[in-house]
Amino acid sequence: MGNPGSFYKQLSESYHSEYIRSGLLKKIIIQVGSATCEKAAGSDLVWQEFNKLIRASGRDDIVIKQTGCTGRCAREPIVGVFSPNQIPIKYEKITVPKVQTIFQDHIIGGQTVPELVLDKKTQKRYDWVITTCSSRRCHFDKETDLKILLQDHLEKNDLDPDTVRVFHGGCMGLCGREKVGKQHIMMIFPEKIIYRFETESQLDEIIQSHFKSKTIAQKYQTKTDFITEQFFSLYGDVAFFNKQTRLTLRNCGLIDPESLGDYIRNKGYEALSRILEQNNPEKVIEQVMASGLRGRGGGGYPTGQKWKNAVTYTQDPQKYIVCNADEGDPGAFMDRSALEGDPFIIIEGMTIGAYAIGASQGYIYVRAEYPLAIQRLENAIEKARKNNLLGKNIMNSGFNFDVEIRLGAGAFVCGEETALMYSIEGKRGQPRIRPPYPTQSGLWGHPTVINNVETLANIPTILLYGADWFSQIGTPKSKGTKVFALAGNVKNTGLVEVPMGTTLREIIFDIGGGLLEGRRLKAVQTGGPSGGCIPESQIDTTVDYESLAQIGSIMGSGGMIILDDRDCIVATAKYFLEFTQNESCGKCVPCREGTLRMLEILERISEGNGVPEDLDKLERLGNLIKKTSLCGLGQTAPNPVLSALKNFRDEFLLHIDEKTCPAKKCSKLIKYQIIPDKCTGCTLCARRCPVSCITGKSRQVHIIQQEKCIKCGECYNVCKFDAVSII
Amino acid sequence: MKQSIELDSKISNFIESCLQKPNHKSYLIAVLHKIQQHYGYLSLEHMNMVAHRLQVPTSMVSGVATFYHYFRLKPRGKYAISICLGTACFVKGADKVLEAFETELGIKMGETTPDGLFSLENSRCLGVCALAPVITINERIFSKVTAQNVPGLINKVKMEIPMTE
Structure with missing residues (x-):
């Protein structure tokens, strides 16, 4: 012993043999999602019910496992059933009665329950599904x-198009070690065979052999263990997932987030063991720099450069590394999912960062609003300590590093790095002027590197698969993938990880499945309260740091909210400003007072009291706040309003000149009315009206007394005959 | 200083352990979290005691306690109903849900019913955006809540029926 390489070998071998001994390979595994969102959808009850049924059946070849969330939120709770030598089946929206059906029919009876299969409703059943890699590196001929x-x-080979479906998938990460740009890769389900080919005649050969003679064309089959293989083989047949490139989220939904063994069996801690073995911290920084990785928290500062700054300009032996998990943007939840689904990768990434810059102590600053994430992190830290992966002499390398969790307490501004540091120090989280930057003078005056969760989750992958490989994904200036939290009025809400350079249209329509109930897309809001509203006309914009900034929004941390024609742009702008106004720490005047004045103007407009000059005032004030605020919160706070003004000025004018709200959202500008032809006189609205302003006898047409109406919309909501209209 | 109340022994021990560590003052927020978790809110007595035990000025304790939204300075009701007002919930109609709770309980946001049973709070984004609108009642999360669900939810809570959705 004595070197990290052999330490890791022994550790991973012991987990592998433990896995073999457990006999899990020969058992039926039921996997139940257990992230906050899954629990909100009722996964706890599903978990209990399965346990009950397993006990009652008396079978010892059925085991139940928990996992993080895959990000397919709209279909939760999701249950996977993995039987030996069979295609993994995922079921969606599982409830207790459905558990009984699955248990009876599938687990005991061996028959899948087709009507419950994940995404079945949106997918026709084919005999085969071919997923091609549509990454720009793979195309042998552009x-x-x-x-x-x-x-x-x-078709040439007489195959019925109804039996084979062809699908453009995301990058499988297969290209890493071999030829780039000369080959093409495709995966065929349900056999999950991956073929690599270069010419059309080779393609013909594969088709002949695979579909006609039903034998694997071994000459073209590849067997590399590509990075997303595990995730792909479980979820690659689901439309929502196979357009994505799962690098940072590849373990979410795959492993038990509380099991170090699961993480290690999926190459966990291999990267750390390698760099400790090489014993060259500068080389680690070089590699991260070469990969082109940029901060995923929103700013987009090159990560490698940040690390380098912490070692170049200072001789201070005491350094810190901080993981910023204060995911405060309303509407963003990718960090929560990563922390709940794969906490070890964050800790490994931090340990690598600490080694590179020479830090001996790390802090994870997490929101108190994420209790499950905190619990999973605590568990992960404890297990890492027990296995000599944290603490003194990590992997017998002589390197010491430990991590502590610090809780936020509900202040959005603490996502700003200087405010975050004050909060870790136990003080009020008010930002200060930079420079000095945290890498020069951070926690307690010592150099401190602050990285976002997603940034750190990329680190082990980069070191495992190489900076070259990583830098080929994405666009020239924005490398790698980005996780977006897709929410709002879109069909498939959830987590989407795509290579940088993917267009908004692809994310919303190809992965997100378009809008609900055939509604029209009005705008995409990215970057939360610091970002902007992108109108429908610009959704062919690619997502990368520069392109989004150019159209007046920002990448931000990855929240992506879809607004449709029922959403009022004035109300949305007002919502974001209310948020930042409320979260302004009050230290500098432009942010504290300026946002309040802007909010007053917006309130006046939404109440029908706006005047035409208000729009110019908003713009002038907004630009002033941007220029003069102390920290990022204030400097970006006017963005949602300014971008809304730029792209939707007409809608503001309608509120001001016509006193109407086209989306019928601003309550002061709308009226509720009962349509006499539709009213049956059921009296429900009159009974539910909180101010008793609806009159009418039973079985007679009812009338709303407008002067008393408070426009709460209760009558509209409760009417079973659509007899209440909004005008 | 006269100390009229005792701190729970677990919290007391936690403060003790913090004092042994470097930068012990940085644990102030962690201590306040523990007190709020145990007692439901931060009383003046408790804050004074923390200042004394952790050796930080009282002004700093109250400064921190009032700066962060998560800390409450007043006791909350038996059932704390917290409505997420994040962007996704807003787009999906969280404001209507809030209104429904306000009408049904007869209190405004931030208040507690006179019987001490319910209090109404807003929370920052819970990160369950895909299932918006979301509310929590004590620790339990409810997703896709509509204004129509509200009276039923309140009744269920009152009767302490185990909730299935």
Whole structure:
């Protein structure tokens, strides 16, 4: 012993043999999602019910496991059933009665329950599904659309298009070690065979062999253990997932987040053991710099450069590394999911960062609003300590590093790095002027590197698969992938991880499945209260730091809210400003007073008291606040209003000149009325009206007395005959 | 200083352990979290005691306690109903849900019913955006809540029926 390489080898071998001994490979595994969102959807009851049924059945070959969330939030709770040598089946929206059906039919009876299968409703059943890698590196010929080419060749070989479905998938990460740009890769379900080919005649050969003779074309089969293989083989047949490139979230929904063994069996801690073995911290920084990774918290500062700053300009031996998990943007939840689904990767990433800059202490600053994430992190830290992966002499390398969790207490401004440091020090989280930057003078005056959760989750992957490989994903200036939290009025809400450079249209329509009930897209809000509203006309913009900034929004931490034609842009702008106004720490005048004045103007507009000059005032004030505020919160607070004004000025004018709200959201500008033809006189609205302003006898048309109405919308909500209209 | 109340022994021990660590004052927020978790809110007596035990000025304790939204200075009701007013919930109609709770309970946001049973709070984004609108009643999360659900939810809570959705 004595070197990290052999330490890791021994550790991973012991977990592997423990896994073999446990006989899990030969058992039926029921996997139940257990993130906050899954629990909100009722996964706890599902978990209890399965446990009860397993006990009652008396079978010892059925085990139940928990996992994080895959990000397919709209279909939760999700249950996976993995039987030996069979295609993994995922079930959606599981309730207690459905658990009984699944248990009876599938687990005991061996028959899948087709009507409960994940995404079944949106997918036709085919005999085969071909997923091609549509990453720009894979195309052997950029002029050819591989999907059409494949379809042509399938047709040429007399295959019924109804039996084989061709699908553009995301990058499988297969290209890492071999030829780039000369090959094409496709995966065929349900066999999960991956083929690599270069010419059309090779493609024909594969089709002939695989679909016609039903034998694997071994000549073209590849067997590399590519990075997203595990995730792909479980979820690759689901439309929502196979357009994504799961790098940082590859373990979420796959492993038990409380099991170090699960993490290690999926290459966990291999990166750390390698760099400790090489014993060259500068090389780690070089690699991170070469990868082109930029901060995922919103600012987009090159991570490698930040690390370098912490070692170049100072001789201070005491350094700190901080993981910023204060995910305060309303509407963003990717960090929560990562912390709940794969906490070890964050800790490994932090340990690598600490080693590179020479820090001996790390802090994870988490929101108190995320109790489950905190619990999973605590568990992960404790297990890492027990296994000599944290603490003194990590992996027998002589390197010492430990991590402590610090809780936030509900202050949005603490996501700003200087405020965050004050909060860790136990003080009020008020930002200060930079410079000095935290890398020069941070926690208690010592150099401190602050990285976001998603940034740190990328680190082990970069060191494992190489900076070259990583830097090929994404655009020239924005490398790698980005996780977005898709929410609002879109069909498939959830977590989406795509390579940088993907267009908003692809995210919303191809992965998100478009809008609800065939509504029209009005705007996409990215970057939360610091970002902007992107109108429908600009949704072919690609997502990367520069392109989004150019159109007046920001990448931000990854919240993406879809607004449709029922959403009022004035109300949305007002909502964000209310938020930042409320969260302003009050230290500097432009932010404290300026946002309040802007909010007053917006309130006046939404109440129908606006005047035309208000719009210019808003713009002038907004630009002033941007220029003169102390920290990022104030400097970006006017963005939602300014971008709304830029792109939706007409809607503001309608509120001011016509005193109407086209989306019928601003309560002061609308009226509720009962349509006499539709009213049956059921009296329900009159009974539910909180101010008793609805009159009318039973079985007679009711009338709303407008002067008393408070426009709460209760009558509109409760009417069973659609007899209440908003005008 | 005269100390009229005792701190729970677990919290007391936690403060003791903090005092042994470097930068012990940085544990102030953690201590306040523990007190709020145990007693439901931060009383003046408790804050004074923390200042004394952790050796920080009282002004700093009250400064921190009032700065962060998460800390409450007043006791809350038996059932704390917290409505998420994050962006996704807002887009999905959280304001209507809030109004419904206000009408149904007869109190405004931030208040507690006279019988001490319910208090109404807003919370910052809970990160369950895909299932918006979301509310929590004590620690339990409810998703896709509508204004129509509200009276039923309140009744269920009152009767302490185990909740299934």
